[in-house]
Amino acid sequence: MEAMVLKEVSPIETEPLERMDLPVPVPGPGEVLVKVSACGVCHTELDEIEGRLKPRLPVILGHEIVGRIEGLGSAARMFHRGDRVGIAWIHSACGKCKFCKEGNENLCPEFQGTGCDANGGYAQYTLAKEEFVYSIPDRFSDAEAAPLLCAGAIGYRNLRLSGIQRGQVLGLFGFGASAHIVIQVANYWGCEVFVFTRSERHRSLAMKLGATWAGGPEDEPPKRLHGAIDFTPVGETVPKALSLLEKGGRLVLAVIRKKNPIPPLDYSEHLWDEKEVKSVANITRKDAQDFLSLAAEIPIVPEVEEFRLDEANRVLMLLKQGKIQGAGVLRVPG
Ligand SMILES: [Zn+2]
Numbered sequence: 001m002e003a004m005v006l007k008e009v010s011p012i013e014t015e016p017l018e019r020m021d022l023p024v025p026v027p028g029p030g031e032v033l034v035k036v037s038a039c040g041v042c043h044t045e046l047d048e049i050e051g052r053l054k055p056r057l058p059v060i061l062g063h064e065i066v067g068r069i070e071g072l073g074s075a076a077r078m079f080h081r082g083d084r085v086g087i088a089w090i091h092s093a094c095g096k097c098k099f100c101k102e103g104n105e106n107l108c109p110e111f112q113g114t115g116c117d118a119n120g121g122y123a124q125y126t127l128a129k130e131e132f133v134y135s136i137p138d139r140f141s142d143a144e145a146a147p148l149l150c151a152g153a154i155g156y157r158n159l160r161l162s163g164i165q166r167g168q169v170l171g172l173f174g175f176g177a178s179a180h181i182v183i184q185v186a187n188y189w190g191c192e193v194f195v196f197t198r199s200e201r202h203r204s205l206a207m208k209l210g211a212t213w214a215g216g217p218e219d220e221p222p223k224r225l226h227g228a229i230d231f232t233p234v235g236e237t238v239p240k241a242l243s244l245l246e247k248g249g250r251l252v253l254a255v256i257r258k259k260n261p262i263p264p265l266d267y268s269e270h271l272w273d274e275k276e277v278k279s280v281a282n283i284t285r286k287d288a289q290d291f292l293s294l295a296a297e298i299p300i301v302p303e304v305e306e307f308r309l310d311e312a313n314r315v316l317m318l319l320k321q322g323k324i325q326g327a328g329v330l331r332v333p334g
């Protein structure tokens with residue numbers, strides 16, 4: 001099978017993903033073999049490639065996978081050959097620790113990430129444990145469904161954890177794959193959304209998708225924010241967002257790693273009046289399942305830019321430069 005493989009950590013500018021021909025993997029007990037048709041490109045992959053996260057190496061990246069069941073390992077009974085399925089960032093969790101038992105499997109000490117601790121979807125085939133595979137609602141094409149699995153599902157977790165309520169004002173910092181889905185959920189929930197991004201194109205997409213205000217990171221919005229989600233990879237956004245929060249408001253940090261340090265916070269300006277900061281780690285299966293149903297109900301309209309699998313290096317470069325409109329998706333040859 002054709003696969004794009006990361007062998008060593010390196011800046012994306014060096015095009016570190018290597019196109020390789022590998023044997024099709026064989027599903028073990030309880031696993032399914034999925035023939036991949038589309039795989040979304042996520043900012044977390046840049047963190048893996050450039051060493052801010054530590055993937056096992058070599059690894060096939062990719063954790064927004066849509067495809068069809070092609071093979072079943074022994075004792076795999078939940079799906080049939082030909083079923084259309086999705087695979088998300090959560091590859092597995094132990095199921096036994098206190099976090100798993102409390103429904104917080106995203107915090108499991110043995111949490112494994114798809115395309116990080118196990119091979120992912122930048123390939124024609126991949127394996128998954130059947131309990132960590134989801135049916136995809138019919139209304140989405142393969143390419144549209146791909147970004148729902150991370151950008152959408154993690155975005156949904158961010159939005160829930162922001163505590164935002166109907167009628168309140170939500171601030172989104174950065175407007176990429178995840179934010180363009182989150183805004184559609186927030187509108188559906190009756191929130192007003194303000195978007196902060198440097199990119200002119202991203203601001204116009206935000207207005208098209210229902211933002212009531214869009215400006216640059218230095219601009220002053222017309223109202224204070226009851227909740228905010230920071231999708232940017234930079235540290236400077238954190239004090240900026242905190243200074244714009246309403247009393248008692250919460251800022252959620254959506255990225256796994258910031259690429260530069262968060263500047264020192266001033267207690268009275270950034271934290272006083274019961275303001276909160278919360279990070280979001282991984283997702284649970286329930287996040288993915290709940291979000292896929294909600295996405296079909298709303299319905300979410302994902303904006304996708306499609307590329308060939310062997311263009312993965314270039315797509316990640318465009319992502320780093322903030323030049324993807326909506327979500328980037330790799331089409332995998334049949
Ligand atoms: Zn992701």
Ligand SMILES: [Zn+2]
Binds near residue numbers: 095097100
């Ligand atoms: Zn666990």
